[in-house]
Amino acid sequence: GLLRDGEVRPTIFAHMSALAAAHGAMNLGQGFPDTDPPEVVAESAVAAIREGANQYPPGAGVPVLREAIAAHQERFYGLRWDATSEVLVTAGATEALAASLLALVRPGDEVLTLAPFYDAYAAVIALAGGVHRTVPIRRENVADDGGDGADGQDGADGARARLRVDPDELRAAITDRTRVVLVNSPHNPTGMVLDARTLQVIVDAAAEHDAFVLTDEVYEHLVFEGEHVPVASLPGARERTISVGSAGKTLSVTGWKIGWVTAPAPILEAVTGVKQWLTYASGTPFQGAVARGLAMADEDFAAIAEDLRERRDLLVAALDRIGLSLVVAESGYFVLADLAPLGAHDAAQLCDRLPEKAGVAAIPVSAFLPEGEAGQWRSWARLAFCKDRATLEEAGRRLAAWA
Numbered sequence: 001g002l003l004r005d006g007e008v009r010p011t012i013f014a015h016m017s018a019l020a021a022a023h024g025a026m027n028l029g030q031g032f033p034d035t036d037p038p039e040v041v042a043e044s045a046v047a048a049i050r051e052g053a054n055q056y057p058p059g060a061g062v063p064v065l066r067e068a069i070a071a072h073q074e075r076f077y078g079l080r081w082d083a084t085s086e087v088l089v090t091a092g093a094t095e096a097l098a099a100s101l102l103a104l105v106r107p108g109d110e111v112l113t114l115a116p117f118y119d120a121y122a123a124v125i126a127l128a129g130g131v132h133r134t135v136p137i138r139r140e141n142v143a144d145d146g147g148d149g150a151d152g153q154d155g156a157d158g159a160r161a162r163l164r165v166d167p168d169e170l171r172a173a174i175t176d177r178t179r180v181v182l183v184n185s186p187h188n189p190t191g192m193v194l195d196a197r198t199l200q201v202i203v204d205a206a207a208e209h210d211a212f213v214l215t216d217e218v219y220e221h222l223v224f225e226g227e228h229v230p231v232a233s234l235p236g237a238r239e240r241t242i243s244v245g246s247a248g249k250t251l252s253v254t255g256w257k258i259g260w261v262t263a264p265a266p267i268l269e270a271v272t273g274v275k276q277w278l279t280y281a282s283g284t285p286f287q288g289a290v291a292r293g294l295a296m297a298d299e300d301f302a303a304i305a306e307d308l309r310e311r312r313d314l315l316v317a318a319l320d321r322i323g324l325s326l327v328v329a330e331s332g333y334f335v336l337a338d339l340a341p342l343g344a345h346d347a348a349q350l351c352d353r354l355p356e357k358a359g360v361a362a363i364p365v366s367a368f369l370p371e372g373e374a375g376q377w378r379s380w381a382r383l384a385f386c387k388d389r390a391t392l393e394e395a396g397r398r399l400a401a402w403a
């Protein structure tokens with residue numbers, strides 16, 4: 001074929017969104033919000049278009065955005081980046097990840113991720129000719145929620161599951177063959193927030209084996225429990241860490257595709273070298289608007305997370321009433337649910353029928369695992385709560401009626 005095996009399948013997100021549209025289903029599949037960006041951000045993009053910001057921006061991004069990215073990282077994390085040589089604007093985090101992996105990975109090099117993992121990682125590692133290794137995120141059931149859960153309502157609440165990454169397994173998986181450890185915290189699809197100790201294990205092992213750490217932190221501001229620790233802020237990390245961010249999730253502008261990379265100048269130069277041949281540059285009027293968004297007050301960022309946390313709780317309450325076992329996200333957009341009580345031996349098969357049968361779309365967790373390795377996640381699905389309240393309530397009603 002034109003491309004190597006496995007690289008041209010439609011993404012699970014395109015597939016499920018098409019099914020949701022075809023059946024008028026509540027789309028809890030693809031992770032995009034159906035709410036508007038902050039008013040100042042939207043207005044700023046409209047004004048930029050009216051004011052003529054419609055041609056190519058500089059390849060590395062408009063200076064005002066590069067400076068806003070640097071200022072944002074200093075304000076929230078005390079990290080200092082030179083806006084000219086250490087900050088690169090990209091077409092979303094997707095391009096940031098692709099340019100970084102294509103710059104760093106030579107054919108046969110190993111790239112380590114946790115599993116499950118965001119599906120683009122496997123595709124881009126393959127495009128770069130790398131070998132994808134994984135360390136499992138382990139799921140263990142904790143006490144039954146007891147039928148009168150946090151939702152304050154009686155019901156058939158299912159069990160809660162907790163997730164764990166074994167530091168010894170991580171350490172053992174990072175070897176001299178490892179070129180890049182690709183970290184994702186806050187994590188998609190599990191919503192796990194990795195703690196500083198686990199991240200330090202990664203940084204120390206990467207240093208020992210002279211590997212890079214590529215860290216995808218697109219959910220940095222959407223944390224409900226625990227605290228986001230940027231990898232680059234850890235002792236010994238900065239010199240080998242490439243950090244990736246995005247405006248999509250924080251500002252509810254996933255369609256604008258504005259992301260960024262921060263890294264020490266020599267590494268950033270290599271990433272920029274690839275990026276210029278992918279898109280060269282993109283999104284001129286959106287870049288200034290994102291700069292405006294990154295300069296919002298601390299309380300505005302906190303309010304975004306709080307609003308999302310309430311919607312998480314709304315979906316959790318609805319799924320509790322059906323009695324499903326859940327991984328309740330500490331962060332991000334998604335709750336994981338065991339669909340076994342709904343007759344799912346294989347969630348991939350059930351999710352294909354769910355939009356038509358139940359009027360709800362979800363993504364099987366197997367989509368975030370290597371082909372044929374669903375393992376302990378076989379009957380589990382990911383449901384997005386970054387949707388308006390009416391959509392979440394209707395999805396809950398439909399699932400309950402169908403269950």
Ligand code: PMP
Pocket residue numbers: 031091092093094095118184187188216218245246247248254257258259
């Ligand atoms: N990384 C993760 C973990 C994501 O969940 C997503 C999209 N939801 C991306 C990267 C891609 O971000 P962008 O839309 O900015 O390309």
Ligand code: GLN
Pocket residue numbers: 011013014029030031032188
């Ligand atoms: N990142 C989003 C998700 O996890 C989807 C992005 C996409 O559609 N490529 O659902």
